[in-house]
Amino acid sequence: MTNISFPEPTITAVTQPFWDKINEKQFYLQQCDDCAQWIFYPRAHCPHCFGSKLTWKEASxxxxxxxxxxxxxxxxxxxxxxxxxxxxxxxxxxxxxxxxxxxxxxxxxxxxxxxxxxxxxxxxxxxxxxxxxxx
The missing domain is CATH 2.40.50 (OB fold (Dihydrolipoamide Acetyltransferase, E2P))
Structure with a gap:
């Protein structure tokens, strides 16, 4: 049981930018260009307005x-x-x-x-x- 490895996060094309920034010790989230809502977890469309224009921005x-x-x-x-x-x-x-x-x-x-x-x-x-x- 000592060789059990920790489970890794599932990284997809949509989540890759999030994990790339984490690897640089930076915290980025998506923000919708249409309604300006911040989004987490990473996705392909805005859950607030269903817009598809999402930009990765540095978060606090x-x-x-x-x-x-x-x-x-x-x-x-x-x-x-x-x-x-x-x-x-x-x-x-x-x-x-x-x-x-x-x-x-x-x-x-x-x-x-x-x-x-x-x-x-x-x-x-x-x-x-x-x-x-x-x-």
Whole structure:
């Protein structure tokens, strides 16, 4: 069981620009050229107005914690050795929400906690985790 590898994100032609920027320690999201709404997860059309003119733009990487859970039994064997760990839904300043790992002590986690992105190396890949703002 020691050679179990962590699951990799599924990278497609639509999501490739997101992961390319993450690898450069930059956080980019799509923004609709028609309605100006920010979009996450990456997609081929705007979920707000159904426009197809989406532009990748640098985002703040900041938000507030909306919800969270402490994982004691991981869904994948590779993560079991890292339990317990926290995952949460972060509402970004730009508007979209995303599910992410939280690098925050369980005792400090609270609703609307200001958070910011923290790029973490996991095997050969950088991943966007979030930490308490200012840490």
């Amino acid at each position: 990487g900041q938000g507030k914690l909306k919800s969270w859970s402490i994982v004691h039994r991981a869904g994948h064997p590779a993560w079991q050795g890292r339990t317990p760990y926290a995952v949460g839904i972060v509402e970004l300043i730009e508007g979209p929400s995303l599910l992410t790992h939280l690098l925050i002590d369980e005792q400090e986690i609270c609703y609307q906690l200001p958070v910011e992105i923290s790029f973490q190396q996991l095997n050969e890949r950088l991943l966007p985790f979030f930490q308490k703002k200012g840490d």
